[in-house]
Amino acid sequence: MSPFRHLMITLSAAALAAASPAPTPGESFAAEVVALAGSTTFDAATWLAAHGLAAQDADAAAVLGALRRAGPIELVSLNEQGTLLETTMRRKADGRSFRVVGVAAKDGPGKLRALFAVPVPTPYTMPAFAGPLSEADLKKAVDARVSFAAERDEFSGTVLVMHGDRVVYARSVGQADREAGAANGPDTKFNIGSMGKMFTAVAVMQQVEAGKLSLDTTVGQVLPDYPNEAARAVTVRQLLNHSAGLGNLWERKGWNRTGRYPTAASVLPVFAAEPLMFAPGSRAGYSNEGFVLLSAMVERLAGVPFPAYVERHILAPAGMHDTSQADQDQPLAGRAMGYRYAEADLLGLGDRERMPEPISLGSNGAGGQFATAADMLRFLQALRGGELISARSLATLVAPGGGQRNYGLGFERDADGALIGHDGGGPHSGVNADAKIAPVTGWSYAVMGNYDAPFAQVLGKDIGELLTAMD
Incomplete structure (x- = not known):
């Protein structure tokens, strides 16, 4: 060369x-x-x-x-x-x-x-549609998506889609209790995880409407005996949008996974004396403890344990007769057992195992109640109909809250606010569920599962995208 x-x-x-x-x-x-x-x-x-x-x-x-x-x-x-x-x-x-x-x-x-x-879950390619979906196309698309997940054992639970109070699609797959041979069905009660934070947010806004609180009220104004001086300056708004600097609760040394906590206030000693993780309002960090603290504030203002408050002022008015705040050692008919990948199986390459006895955290505001798919949509429909709080209060809760991305005050929202609600559960927990409603059109869905996150919520997200294409 x-x-x-x-x-x-x-x-x-x-x-x-x-x-x-x-x-x-x-x-x-x-x-x-x-x-x-x-x-x-x-x-x-x-x-x-x-x-x-x-x-x-x-x-x-x-x-x-x-x-x-x-x-x-x-x-x-x-x-x-x-x-x-x-x-x-x-x-x-x-x-x-x-x-x-x-x-x-x-x-x-x-x-x-x-x-x-x-x-x-296995990535799914959503079908492309020109223009608004017909109801027939919606049902076909939802069923194809549910089948895709079920055939790969990536979803076990119940899917419900409604338009207003009319059921458009309902299907249950998988086992509520494998060992007992009990299948999931429309009456199965699933652990809702952090979906229960919506109940707490609504309870707080009910106190605001009653003139007992404002979003700028501090912890110390309601709980002057709270033993953490820095946390006493945290506001209700910061607790609701996860910018208060509190933690996740489960990692605390004092947390007893199988303990009995009959009131929200009984949980506070687990974390109250711990330093804040960051200066309130400086950034956001998802926090279960913040919602425990909110529920303790509601207890103090209402003069009743938080579960009793939720029952009287949220579940009963919304007609949620199949929702339970039972503790883990109380029998609950129709309850789905959780199945998870072992904590050492980080990639989900083995078989799922049965979770220990499921825990309900209904005594505090972080979530963990048990509910059917129909009850979760009754809750969202009651919200949309102004039966629990005013339309103005709901708009406050679902407006961008300055904390978590696509989050308001105790409510998740999509980027343009077309869908509002909350999901719940986490990896290796045997808990995952998601429920959203379109406030303008009245379309809603609930995807209630008894596998780990994010399997049910990814399915829910795809169904939500279909609903936003409906008139």
Whole structure:
């Protein structure tokens, strides 16, 4: 080869390399995750150190171990938002999907602050429709989506779609209690998890309407004996939009998973003396403790235990006769048992196991009541109809609240507010449910499940997208 030709080839290769954009942090992270899966050649401690993670970071080390055992995988999608590097992966052997997420550090390229993973349902491609859906098309599309999940054992529970008070679609799949051979049905009661936060938000607004509170009332004004000086300055609004700096409750050393907490106030000693996690109003962090504190404030103002208040002022007026606030050691007919991936099965590649006896947290405002799909839609319809709080109060709750993304004050909302409601449950919990209503059109859905999050709520999100296409 002539020197001139060699020079031209070299220059062309250099120009091509210069023209190719460098991979983004998310693309680099995704490529590393794919390379790690099934590999036996990498050393976990070395990898953690190279990415700025401590060798004793048990969560990150567990993810690496799970990837090693997974075998070959492929990238399905990448969501890169700021420091969040979220990948959805599919295992080639059986098509199971899971999400591996890195949180990028700011002290250098390739460095991470955290690494975690969670099982997720198989991605579903929604059908494209030209113009508004007919009711027949809606029913067909919803049924196809439910079948897709059920056939892959990615949903067990009940789906209900209504227009006003008219049932448009109803279907139950899977087992409420595998060991007893009991199938899920329309009367099955599911743990609603954080969906119960809507009850707390409504109870708070009822106190506002009664003139006993405002959204700017502080904890100390209602609970002057609350033992945390910094928390006494937190406002009702900050508690409702998760910007108060309180924690998740379950991680507290004093939390007794099988304990009895007959009132919301009886839960406060678990966390009241703990320092706030950040300055109130400075940022948002999802908090169960904030809603426990709100329910304790309602107790003080109303003079009755929070479960009794919810029964009299929310469940009864809404006609929710199949909703229970029972504790875990109380029998409950028709209750769905939870089934989860074991906590060590980070990618959801094994079989689901039965959860220990389910826990109802109805004595506090964080959620955990048991309800049927029909009862959850009765609640949302009662809200829309002004039977629990005024239209003005509801508008206040569902307006963007300045805390969590797509969140108001105790209510989730989609980006334009066309759907409002809340989901509940978490990974490895055997609890996941979602219910939303379109305030303008009256279309609503409830997806009540007894598998881990996010399986039911992803199904719910897809159904919600279909409902927003309805007149």
